[in-house]
Amino acid sequence: xxxxxxxxxxxxxxxxxxxxxxxxxxxxxxxxxxxxxxxxxxxxxxxxxxxxxxxxxxxxxxxxxxxxxxxxxxxxxxxxxxxxxxxxxxxxxxxxxxxxxxxxxxxxxxxxxxxxxxxxxxxxxxxxxxxxxxxxxxxxxxxxxxxxxxxxxxxxxxxxxxxxxxxxxxxxxxxxxxxxxxxxxxxxxxxxxxxxxxxxxxxxxxxxxx
Numbered sequence: 001x002x003x004x005x006x007x008x009x010x011x012x013x014x015x016x017x018x019x020x021x022x023x024x025x026x027x028x029x030x031x032x033x034x035x036x037x038x039x040x041x042x043x044x045x046x047x048x049x050x051x052x053x054x055x056x057x058x059x060x061x062x063x064x065x066x067x068x069x070x071x072x073x074x075x076x077x078x079x080x081x082x083x084x085x086x087x088x089x090x091x092x093x094x095x096x097x098x099x100x101x102x103x104x105x106x107x108x109x110x111x112x113x114x115x116x117x118x119x120x121x122x123x124x125x126x127x128x129x130x131x132x133x134x135x136x137x138x139x140x141x142x143x144x145x146x147x148x149x150x151x152x153x154x155x156x157x158x159x160x161x162x163x164x165x166x167x168x169x170x171x172x173x174x175x176x177x178x179x180x181x182x183x184x185x186x187x188x189x190x191x192x193x194x195x196x197x198x199x200x201x202x203x204x205x206x207x208x209x210x
Contacts, residue, residue: 022054032058035084037077037157038096039065039103043185046096058084064103065095066125067157070164078164085166085176092208093161096181096190097154104129104150125160129153151200154180155193158209177208 016023032055036046040061047057060080067077084090097104106113106123107130113120126149133140133148140148158178161167170176180193182200191200195209 019054026055030055030058030088032056032084032088033091034058035060035081035088035090035093036096037061037065037067037081037094038183039063039098039101041098041101041103044096044098044183049183049190058088058090060084062122063119064101064107064123064126064153065097065157066103066122066153067095067160067164068125069160081161081164082166085164085170091175092177092179093167094179094181095154095157095161096183097150098183099147099150099185101146101150104146104153107153108145108149126153126156129156132156150182151191151193154182155209180209 034052034056035058036050037060038044038046040063044061046052046059047054050057058080060077062077067081068075070078081093084093103123104126106116106119107126110120110123113123129152130149133145133152137148158180161178162171167176167178171178180200181203182191183189184191190203192203193200193209
């Protein structure tokens with residue numbers, strides 16, 4: 001914790017003064033263009049990965065970068081998505097998974113979650129990703145299976161996004177684009193889903209999924 005407190009003090013004394021104009025502008029409102037839904041994993045820093053400025057990204061984080069399908073049950077994710085689209089007017093939504101994801105390991109091996117009932121219930125939203133990955137290639141195991149499940153989970157959560165009324169309406173009107181990414185921690189690379197090839201490839205002029 002001492003390291004974190006030292007960082008706060010350094011930000012106030014060394015970083016903030018040099019960016020004072022930016023923070024003065026942000027003090028009265030925000031207008032991000034991108035909603036990023038990513039994992040709560042401590043190794044993922046959306047601002048660093050994208051080199052975004054404060055105010056550029058509206059970020060939702062949770063274990064497994066999961067988007068529960070829309071329902072009448074109000075949850076933090078659902079409310080945040082609705083606010084980002086309907087109020088802030090984001091034009092792009094990114095679902096970003098990552099390599100070595102503990103949540104996806106749990107989704108693959110739910111038997112290990114018996115002492116974590118809330119985690120187990122949450123990861124049920126990724127169950128279909130595991131089923132699809134295994135059905136596509138039954139011989140996969142270990143790291144290869146984890147990679148496949150991680151990618152399928154991103155695609156599954158994008159499908160879940162489309163069940164949210166504000167997102168569905170935005171897509172119908174051509175006002176919203178969806179993007180599926182996987183961040184490779186060890187190589188510092190973003191792999192983006194290409195609907196044309198139905199595969200993830202290094203990000204380079206990536207097109208929207210839908």
